[in-house]
Amino acid sequence: EEHIISGITLSRNEAKLTLAQVPDKPGIAAAVCQPIADAGVQVDMIVQSASADGKTTDMTLSVPRGDLKRAVEALRKVKDFEKLEIKTAEDIAKLSLAGIGVRNNPKVPATMFKTLSEIGVNIHAISTSEVRISVLIDEASGEKAAQALHKVFIGE
Amino acid sequence: EEHIISGITLSRNEAKLTLAQVPDKPGIAAAVCQPIADAGVQVDMIVQSASADGKTTDMTLSVPRGDLKRAVEALRKVKDFEKLEIKTAEDIAKLSLAGIGVRNNPKVPATMFKTLSEIGVNIHAISTSEVRISVLIDEASGEKAAQALHKVFIGE
Numbered sequence: 001e002e003h004i005i006s007g008i009t010l011s012r013n014e015a016k017l018t019l020a021q022v023p024d025k026p027g028i029a030a031a032v033c034q035p036i037a038d039a040g041v042q043v044d045m046i047v048q049s050a051s052a053d054g055k056t057t058d059m060t061l062s063v064p065r066g067d068l069k070r071a072v073e074a075l076r077k078v079k080d081f082e083k084l085e086i087k088t089a090e091d092i093a094k095l096s097l098a099g100i101g102v103r104n105n106p107k108v109p110a111t112m113f114k115t116l117s118e119i120g121v122n123i124h125a126i127s128t129s130e131v132r133i134s135v136l137i138d139e140a141s142g143e144k145a146a147q148a149l150h151k152v153f154i155g156e
Numbered sequence: 157e158e159h160i161i162s163g164i165t166l167s168r169n170e171a172k173l174t175l176a177q178v179p180d181k182p183g184i185a186a187a188v189c190q191p192i193a194d195a196g197v198q199v200d201m202i203v204q205s206a207s208a209d210g211k212t213t214d215m216t217l218s219v220p221r222g223d224l225k226r227a228v229e230a231l232r233k234v235k236d237f238e239k240l241e242i243k244t245a246e247d248i249a250k251l252s253l254a255g256i257g258v259r260n261n262p263k264v265p266a267t268m269f270k271t272l273s274e275i276g277v278n279i280h281a282i283s284t285s286e287v288r289i290s291v292l293i294d295e296a297s298g299e300k301a302a303q304a305l306h307k308v309f310i311g312e
């Protein structure tokens with residue numbers, strides 16, 4: 001096989017916050033991430049899709065569930081961000097598929113996403129690197145999602 | 157220092173495609189990624205922020221520049237995707253900061269984004285993992301962006 005899946009990890013106790021329609025211009029990503037860092041909140045995923053309208057885009061951050069409130073408060077203190085639309089969800093888990101050559105095997109993410117859809121698990125956010133695909137899903141689905149991926153990719 | 161930045165990589169010759177407002181329901185991510193995989197196109201970044209409106213969200217993929225056309229054609233062939241709004245850009249580079257403990261140091265992404273904003277480089281997309289932060293930027297800014305990060309994080 002050209003890819004080796006080395007592990008499936010389920011990280012519970014996550015929360016997500018999504019900043020809706022931030023201006024897509026230099027300085028915004030820094031303005032979002034600095035106050036959260038200054039508040040001492042760990043940030044696991046930072047996910048930003050490219051702008052579709054050429055003016056704004058959304059950003060999603062995942063943080064430990066216990067830090068969600070503090071992260072939102074830190075953002076609200078930023079001048080210009082008082083009216084920022086921030087959507088949050090607390091019952092979130094991060095599910096990751098780690099392996100060598102994941103990038104060179106585009107069928108791997110396709111199969112991962114298909115497997116989750118077949119058991120009705122919605123993928124809230126996606127972030128990939130050369131050796132890992134991570135998704136945010138509802139924590140309530142975490143166990144069955146991890147088991148389904150295990151069956152498909154590790155085979156037991 | 158609590159973090160060790162092990163490298164800064166600039167990957168030129170990238171292209172991005174953004175699918176605007178896909179339905180945020182199970183099966184969509186698979187329906188996007190499967191045809192592209194079947195067309196033999198390598199997919200480097202898959203980035204999806206969580207839905208802000210609860211119904212739709214955007215997805216951004218980065219592919220080798222030479223494969224952009226083939227990726228778009230593969231998507232257009234999918235039933236239901238003929239009218240899908242797909243924004244593309246060809247003059248894209250991926251800039252990555254790799255290090256140990258990047259996640260546990262939220263100041264690292266904040267500083268990376270700030271450094272880019274200070275030289276006027278717009279961040280089109282962001283994807284993070286435990287040990288790497290990757291952004292998509294205009295290829296024309298790639299060299300100066302990499303040098304700026306090098307100066308700040310590696311110090312020369």
Ligand SMILES: C[C@@H](O)[C@H](N)C(=O)O
Pocket residue numbers: 022023024025026027028029030048057269273277278279280
């Ligand atoms: C949206 C945000 O990433 C913006 N493009 C920036 O460069 O900071």
Ligand SMILES: C[C@@H](O)[C@H](N)C(=O)O
Pocket residue numbers: 113117121122123124178179180181182183184185186204213
């Ligand atoms: C948008 C897409 O990721 C969708 N939520 C899915 O699960 O496939």
